[in-house]
Amino acid sequence: MLLNIVLVGAGEVGFNLSKFLSKENYNLTVIDINPIKCNRIKNTIDARVIEGDGCSQRVLQSIDFSEVDYFLALTKIDEINLVASTIAKKMGSKNIIARLRNTEYIHSKALVSPKNFGIDDVIYPEKSAQMEIENLVRDSSAVEVKSFFEDKIKLLGITLDHNSSLIDRTINNVYLSNPYVLHKTPLIYRNDNTFIPHGDTLYQKNDVIYFTCNKESVDDLYKLTGKTTFKVKNIMILGLGKISRMLAKSLGNDYNVKVLEINKEKAKKYSETLDESLILVGDGLDEEFLESESIHEIDCFIATTENDKTNMLASLIAKYKGVKQVIMHVSTTNYFKSMRKIGIDAVVSKNISAVNDVFKIIHSKSEDINITPFEDMHIDALEIVANPGCKYFSKNYTIDDLPVNICLAGILRNMEIIIPNMNKSIIEENDKLLIFLNPESLSKIESLFK
Numbered sequence: 001m002l003l004n005i006v007l008v009g010a011g012e013v014g015f016n017l018s019k020f021l022s023k024e025n026y027n028l029t030v031i032d033i034n035p036i037k038c039n040r041i042k043n044t045i046d047a048r049v050i051e052g053d054g055c056s057q058r059v060l061q062s063i064d065f066s067e068v069d070y071f072l073a074l075t076k077i078d079e080i081n082l083v084a085s086t087i088a089k090k091m092g093s094k095n096i097i098a099r100l101r102n103t104e105y106i107h108s109k110a111l112v113s114p115k116n117f118g119i120d121d122v123i124y125p126e127k128s129a130q131m132e133i134e135n136l137v138r139d140s141s142a143v144e145v146k147s148f149f150e151d152k153i154k155l156l157g158i159t160l161d162h163n164s165s166l167i168d169r170t171i172n173n174v175y176l177s178n179p180y181v182l183h184k185t186p187l188i189y190r191n192d193n194t195f196i197p198h199g200d201t202l203y204q205k206n207d208v209i210y211f212t213c214n215k216e217s218v219d220d221l222y223k224l225t226g227k228t229t230f231k232v233k234n235i236m237i238l239g240l241g242k243i244s245r246m247l248a249k250s251l252g253n254d255y256n257v258k259v260l261e262i263n264k265e266k267a268k269k270y271s272e273t274l275d276e277s278l279i280l281v282g283d284g285l286d287e288e289f290l291e292s293e294s295i296h297e298i299d300c301f302i303a304t305t306e307n308d309k310t311n312m313l314a315s316l317i318a319k320y321k322g323v324k325q326v327i328m329h330v331s332t333t334n335y336f337k338s339m340r341k342i343g344i345d346a347v348v349s350k351n352i353s354a355v356n357d358v359f360k361i362i363h364s365k366s367e368d369i370n371i372t373p374f375e376d377m378h379i380d381a382l383e384i385v386a387n388p389g390c391k392y393f394s395k396n397y398t399i400d401d402l403p404v405n406i407c408l409a410g411i412l413r414n415m416e417i418i419i420p421n422m423n424k425s426i427i428e429e430n431d432k433l434l435i436f437l438n439p440e441s442l443s444k445i446e447s448l449f450k
Contacts, residue, residue, distance in 0.1 A: 002027065003362070004067050006093070008054030008084050009075035010037035012331050012351040013099065013125065017074065017358055018045050020373065023439065029063060055083040065091035070362060073098040073119075074354070082117045089118025095365065097121045097358055101242060121361050128353035130246040133327055136346050137235065137251065137300055139218070140325050141227045143208055143346045146372065148383060148434050152417050153212055153410045155381070156221065157189070160207045164226040172199035174224070175422040181220045182419040183213040186407035186436035187379060192337050194377035196407050196436060208340075212409040212434065214417045230324055232299040234258075237277075238284040238314050239305035240266050243329060243350060245274065247302065252276025258293065260284045284314045290321065300325040308332075315344050336376040369446070373439075380439050381409075384449050388429040392448045399425060402448075406441055410434035 003026045007014055010032035018041060021028050028047040031054045032038050038051045052059035054075065065071075071088040073081035073096070081098045089096055098119045105114055105122070114122045135145040144157035160166060166174055171185050187210035188197050203209065213221050222229050235251060237244050240261040248259050257277040261267040264281050271279040282289045284303070295301075301318035303311035308330045315328040327346045328339060339347050356373055363371045370383035386392060395401075399420060402408060411418040411425065412432040418425055427433065435445055 003069040005029070005070045005072065005362075006031065006063060006065075006068050006088070007072040007074060008032070008081075009073065009099070010034070010041050011074070011076060013354045014072075014074045015040065015045075016332065016351060017072070017355045018047060020355060020359055022046050031059065055080045055087065057087055060084070060087055060091060063091075065093045068093040070095045070097060072358060074358075075099070076101070078102050082114075082119075085114075085119045086117045095120050097123065097361055099123050099125060099354060101126060103127060103246075123354050123357040123361075125350040125354035125357075126242040126246065128357055129243050129329060129348050129350035130250065132348050132353060133243070133247060133302060133304075133329070133346075134250055136327055136348075137232055137255075137302075137325070140232050140300065141222055141229045143340070144210070146381070148212075148372075148381065148410065149412045149417075149432060152214065152412060152415075153434060154215055154218060155186075155210055155212050155409075156218065157208050157210050158222070158225050158227055160203060160205060160209060160225060161227065162205050164203075164205075166203040166209075166225055167205050168202055170200050170202055171197055172422065174203070175199075178224055179422075181213075181224050182217055182421070183211045183221055183224075184407070184409045184419050184421050186210055186212060186409040187377070189340075189377065192341070194374070194379055196379075196405060196438075198404070213419060230299065232325065234298050235300045235302065236260065236293070236295070236298045236318075236323075238301070238303045238311070240270050240279070241304060241306055243304045244302075245270060247304070248274045248277040258298075260293075285310065285317065287317060287321075290317065295321045295323065298323050300327065302327045302329075304329040312339065312344075315339070316342070319343050369450075371442075378438060380437055380442065382433075382435045382437060382442065382445060384433050384435065384445065386427050386429060386431045386433055386449045390449050392427065393429060397448070399427060403437075403441060403444055406435055406437040406445060408433060408435055 005026050006029045008031045010030050022045045030041050030047050031050045033053050038049050041049050071093040073084045078100050085096045085098045096119045139145045142156045146155040189208035234256045237259045251257050259277050259279050260282050262283050267279050267281045301323040303314045311328045315326045319326045325345050328344050329348050336347050360370050363369050372381040
């Protein structure tokens with residue numbers, strides 16, 4: 001479906017989302033007051049660009065909002081997003097999605113809610129990143145953790161160490177040898193490339209294998225890969241930004257949490273509200289200071305300052321000092337591959353989380369499907385219902401007839417999870433399917449099941 005989308009805010013979230021949306025051939029208009037950001041869009045993305053204030057009625061009147069399907073308010077400033085959303089709604093935009101940083105709006109006792117501003121859906125990038133990091137802390141042996149079908153199916157990214165028994169065995173061989181560990185291998189990340197494997201694909205050392213399984217099989221899957229699991233007890237967080245503060249609050253009751261902040265005033269400001277964590281004033285890049293705070297006893301180091309280079313250097317120091325799990329936050333995906341290659345366990349981006357959230361909202365509303373894009377991998381995870389009367393059933397197809405360049409990784413049927421590996425699973429009407437595919441294959445799958 002060809003949609004008309006207006007996007008306000010061409011920062012990292014707006015820019016990365018614009019790249020995604022332009023690949024979908026939507027009619028895209030981008031508004032930003034910064035001429036440098038506008039030129040960046042003009043030079044890289046096929047979109048109409050308006051240089052101006054996104055919450056100015058005069059600027060927005062240059063757009064025919066009766067034809068706008070989605071208005072996206074994605075600046076860094078909540079007040080701008082709220083005002084812009086209100087104007088767009090009154091001018092006739094069908095759907096409003098806004099980015100907010102202040103989570104007070106979602107409290108049950110909030111006097112003002114996003115609905116008061118005409119907003120249909122809200123994304124909280126910092127909250128999304130916090131949840132992603134927290135999942136990694138609680139599943140400490142994985143480099144990536146995702147959930148589908150309301151947490152009924154897990155996707156775990158696990159690095160194969162040199163001693164893993166899976167190395168040099170085919171995927172089908174592992175399925176046959178372990179019939180009671182129900183899992184599927186939809187993706188493999190190898191030598192800076194991600195691909196959808198087949199049954200005769202060999203596992204190799206240092207592969208990052210992405211497994212799908214139900215929640216009950218997670219521990220068995222770790223044992224199958226030979227991954228040494230460890231229990232996180234001591235956590236060190238670098239920085240006292242929004243993500244760090246949310247992490248300190250959510251993790252402080254279950255773990256021993258230290259938070260390092262170089263700014264004395266900032267540390268003093270938040271120390272009283274984060275009473276479950278120990279707030280320390282110091283430089284996370286100072287090796288002597290880290291040694292004095294027993295960095296060698298830390299199980300998990302999380303770098304979440306606003307400076308990507310600080311996060312990278314601090315993460316490398318922590319890894320060098322022997323920290324078992326190092327998680328780093330970055331603004332874009334530019335450093336994803338290089339950081340993984342040099343040993344950082346997991347890389348998270350609030351901006352990419354925001355892009356994924358908006359992308360899923362648009363697809364779920366306009367096409368009744370959920371898409372989770374993995375931008376740095378050029379892979380999408382698709383959640384779609386096998387509708388009665390679709391081509392798959394009318395042609396009497398079976399799972400073996402699905403395109404070879406996709407992977408059916410899970411089925412949800414009447415609240416029951418089915419992981420189709422070597423068994424002869426079948427797709428039934430109204431099944432919810434989890435499919436991994438290249439974005440170019442999306443139209444094929446939609447034509448089969450919609």
